[in-house]
Amino acid sequence: MPSPKRSIHVVAAVITDARGRILLNRRTESRDMAGLWEFPGGKREPGETSEQALVRELHEELGIEAEVGEWIMDVPQRYPDKDLTLEVRHVRSWKGAPRGREGQAITWVTPDKLARYSMPPADLPVVAALRQPDCYLITPAPDIDEGGLQRWHGQLQQAVASGQQRIQLRLPAEHPQRQGVIEQAVRAHRRGVQWLLNRDIELARTLGVGVHLGSEQLQSLQERPLPPGQLVA
Structure with a gap:
């Protein structure tokens, strides 16, 4: 034996x-x-x-x-x-x-x-x-009015300027300007920030950024949903 x-x-x-x-x-x-x-x-x-x-x-x-x-x-x-x-x-x-x-x-x-x-x-x-950041920022959803969006982008810019290296964009699916808000944020701060989109695998793949999966998504996936180099949380 x-x-x-x-x-x-x-x-x-x-x-x-x-x-x-x-x-x-x-x-x-x-x-x-x-x-x-x-x-x-x-x-x-x-x-x-x-x-x-x-x-x-x-x-x-x-x-x-x-x-x-x-x-x-x-x-x-x-x-x-x-x-x-x-x-x-x-x-x-x-x-x-x-x-x-x-x-x-x-x-x-x-x-x-x-x-x-x-x-x-x-x-x-x-x-x-x-090599990972000690913490990362999870954004609240911006208010729908124009002033709310401006405040949201201003706060995001302040967070990036303060040294936030990883940010999860967490906007509800029903937000009427969701995709445009996300695309604007990613384009404005592409360098120096690791982005995670909450639950949106397809948009993350399109923009070349990471994704934060929900528990039900984890249970249904059979393999890593994004290419190497794009974060999956």
């Missing part, structure tokens, strides 16, 4: 400094997947909480006393000989100066450059999550 698969729980840290950079470790030659970059951390031992395991691992690897912050995500991975769960936590505060205590290289990377680094499969969903 084949040996039962092992279950391994790994806890990793997204360590961010005051400039928003993220610390990466490089795996040494003595480890599997040598040379790849990863978020620092390690296996949770029996009897340890995730926080205890991460504090221990970061002290061993980097020589810091970390204050473990909020949960970011879990990433399940299946291998021929083991099932791995990567639990990712945020670390924004620590004591000491990070250094590679186990002979590994370390580097600080801005989030927009994380994708340039070769990483193990379990770390890639974390990179994708970190």
Whole structure:
């Protein structure tokens, strides 16, 4: 009989400094997947909480006393000989100066450059999550009168100017000027904004933007409704 698969729980840290950079470790030659970059951390031992395991691992690897912050995500991975769960936590505060205590290289990377680094499969969903905006704007429906539309477009322009990178245009289907309002907004702010249209797959495909699906749409779809490069939420 084949040996039962092992279950391994790994806890990793997204360590961010005051400039928003993220610390990466490089795996040494003595480890599997040598040379790849990863978020620092390690296996949770029996009897340890995730926080205890991460504090221990970061002290061993980097020589810091970390204050473990909020949960970011879990990433399940299946291998021929083991099932791995990567639990990712945020670390924004620590004591000491990070250094590679186990002979590994370390580097600080801005989030927009994380994708340039070769990483193990379990770390890639974390990179994708970190490159997303922390939040995005969902617009209310504009009033139908001309003054209401002007106010709505003015507020949208202010939101873009303030740095909103992702905006969901949520206008009810019965709004008499819905398509024109959406097209005007997208054309006016095409650069620097990731657009999501609420539920309207066809218009999103036509305009080359993203879509936010309703639950009933998710249940009826058999495949991704938009080409790669157009967001689907």
